[in-house]
Amino acid sequence: MADFDLVIRNCTVVTAADTMQCDVGIKDGVVATLGRSLAAGTREIDATGKLVMPGAIDSHCHIEQKSGAGVICADDFYSGTVSAVFGGTTTVIPFAAQHRGQSLRQVVADYHAAARPKAVIDYAFHLIITDPSEQVLGQELPALLKDGYTSFKVYMTYDAMRLDDGQMLDILALARREGALVMVHAENHDMIKWLTSRLMEKGLGNPRYHAVAHARVAEGEATNRAIALSELLDVPILIVHVSAGEAIDVIRDAQTKGLKIYGETCPQYLFLTADDIGMGLEGTKFCCSPPPRDAAAQEAVWRGLANGTFQVFSSDHAPYRYDETGKLLKGAQTTFKDTANGVPGIELRVPLLFSEGVGSGRIDLNRFVALTSTNHAKLYGLYPRKGTIAIGSDADIAIWDPAREVTVTHSILHDNVGYTPYEGRHIKGWPVTVLSRGRVVVEDGKLNAERGSGNFLPCDLSEAAKPLQRPTPELAFAASVGHPLV
Numbered sequence: 001m002a003d004f005d006l007v008i009r010n011c012t013v014v015t016a017a018d019t020m021q022c023d024v025g026i027k028d029g030v031v032a033t034l035g036r037s038l039a040a041g042t043r044e045i046d047a048t049g050k051l052v053m054p055g056a057i058d059s060h061c062h063i064e065q066k067s068g069a070g071v072i073c074a075d076d077f078y079s080g081t082v083s084a085v086f087g088g089t090t091t092v093i094p095f096a097a098q099h100r101g102q103s104l105r106q107v108v109a110d111y112h113a114a115a116r117p118k119a120v121i122d123y124a125f126h127l128i129i130t131d132p133s134e135q136v137l138g139q140e141l142p143a144l145l146k147d148g149y150t151s152f153k154v155y156m157t158y159d160a161m162r163l164d165d166g167q168m169l170d171i172l173a174l175a176r177r178e179g180a181l182v183m184v185h186a187e188n189h190d191m192i193k194w195l196t197s198r199l200m201e202k203g204l205g206n207p208r209y210h211a212v213a214h215a216r217v218a219e220g221e222a223t224n225r226a227i228a229l230s231e232l233l234d235v236p237i238l239i240v241h242v243s244a245g246e247a248i249d250v251i252r253d254a255q256t257k258g259l260k261i262y263g264e265t266c267p268q269y270l271f272l273t274a275d276d277i278g279m280g281l282e283g284t285k286f287c288c289s290p291p292p293r294d295a296a297a298q299e300a301v302w303r304g305l306a307n308g309t310f311q312v313f314s315s316d317h318a319p320y321r322y323d324e325t326g327k328l329l330k331g332a333q334t335t336f337k338d339t340a341n342g343v344p345g346i347e348l349r350v351p352l353l354f355s356e357g358v359g360s361g362r363i364d365l366n367r368f369v370a371l372t373s374t375n376h377a378k379l380y381g382l383y384p385r386k387g388t389i390a391i392g393s394d395a396d397i398a399i400w401d402p403a404r405e406v407t408v409t410h411s412i413l414h415d416n417v418g419y420t421p422y423e424g425r426h427i428k429g430w431p432v433t434v435l436s437r438g439r440v441v442v443e444d445g446k447l448n449a450e451r452g453s454g455n456f457l458p459c460d461l462s463e464a465a466k467p468l469q470r471p472t473p474e475l476a477f478a479a480s481v482g483h484p485l486v
Contacts (some may be wrong), residue, residue: 004032007041008399011052014365015388016374016463023054026395029345029437033391045179045433045440047399053369055090055386055396055406055434056350057376059126060183060240060264060314062342063094064114068130068160071326074416075119078451079235080346083415085121085449087347088398088431090146091386091457092121093376095153096127100160104129106138108149112456119454120447121436122396124380126183127152129159132171148458149226150381150465156222157189157289165172173486176235178459180207183238183264186247187290188223191215196337206334207283211291212276213336220246221292227254227261234471236260238379241316243269243290245300251465252309258470262379263310267345267352268292269301272421278438284327284339286421288318302362305371312379318342319417344417348408352422352471354400354429381460395438404430 004025013020025033065073084092096111098104115123129152153173155161175182195213196331212430223239239251242265254261272292277283304310320326320340328334350372357363377387384393408425434442441449478485
């Protein structure tokens with residue numbers, strides 16, 4: 001009888017901390033040992049010339065979700081997770097999105113009902129809070145946090161979803177008490193609304209004007225304000241999908257001051273620019289919020305990835321078809337104000353960063369693993385079960401061929417969107433074999449996983465969600481007289 005279910009031999013194992021030459025022995029879905037000349041496995045894979053890395057984690061993606069405007073994503077939990085795993089991602093953390101008037105507990109139940117029979121890889125859930133009622137803040141949210149839903153997203157823009165500063169403070173106060181992590185979509189709503197109104201009055205509704213309406217200063221101002229609110233209550237936050245140098249500078253400055261402010265960015269801010277958003281309807285394919293910027297902003301994002309301003313690199317996969325169900329909600333009359341906001345990217349996120357980040361020498365392999373896997377697991381309380389290759393960790397592994405060259409076309413992808421904004425891009429380096437809990441789920445370009453074989457992952461309260469240790473004078477005074485504000 002073999003000692004292991006599977007042995008991966010002749011590995012170059014890369015984690016966020018180390019690079020080593022060894023074999024990987026897997027038993028009962030977990031990494032059993034790392035060493036040289038391991039005993040036989042029931043099955044063996046020769047990884048000579050390959051890179052063996054932790055399966056990636058995409059902690060910001062929208063799957064089978066209804067937007068604030070009522071538009072349903074093109075990907076359900078089957079197509080979304082299949083697409084993810086072909087790109088080397090073995091865990092996804094999409095959103096259970098509350099809309100105003102909804103019970104948060106019921107929302108979570110609905111998303112479980114959607115994911116359970118379809119997901120082919122493991123998943124957790126963030127919550128989206130748009131209606132922080134007394135019932136939600138006082139009962140539902142604290143109970144859900146204890147059940148393993150330890151992060152939630154809030155919006156500073158969009159009429160149907162945004163919270164005002166007072167509501168944000170209520171949620172930040174709860175996060176501080178409970179040890180949760182708040183994710184913030186930071187754009188100044190009134191700036192965007194004002195610019196949009198003026199553009200539409202002048203008949204400037206072409207897709208290209210989306211990038212004009214979502215001005216970079218609107219992102220910078222809202223980021224600064226979100227950080228000020230978090231500092232007031234001494235609680236960490238994560239600023240998501242950061243695109244502009246103005247926001248990056250604010251985040252970096254806060255980190256330099258010792259505040260626990262985290263940053264996330266996405267492929268669209270490295271590989272697209274506002275020039276890709278054309279004047280014709282095809283330009284809607286590139287409309288997302290915040291929008292892609294320019295070459296200078298791309299360089300600022302690359303610097304942020306290299307110097308640690310950004311802890312995580314996510315896809316913000318928001319898949320809407322190029323038809324009346326998504327991008328063209330008003331047909332030929334669709335303006336930037338009407339189109340569904342978002343771009344697909346769940347399958348290409350990791351290969352794009354490998355090709356252009358590692359391949360060009362902008363980041364090394366260990367930072368690549370940290371940005372695409374390990375830091376996600378640490379931020380959201382899944383480490384070390386996920387995000388590394390270590391004894392006792394789930395055997396979520398992607399075996400990469402660093403020499404494989406791929407020209408991107410939508411025909412090679414597995415999502416249900418119908419197009420990719422990265423059409424024609426050349427990529428060098430690709431995950432050729434992918435394991436989820438020791439199961440070989442992708443091999444030789446084929447899927448070997450059943451619908452519903454993914455598991456739900458309750459998250460632990462993470463180290464990231466502890467106070468900043470820099471209480472404001474107001475908090476310190478309140479505590480000194482026995483009346484803490486939070």
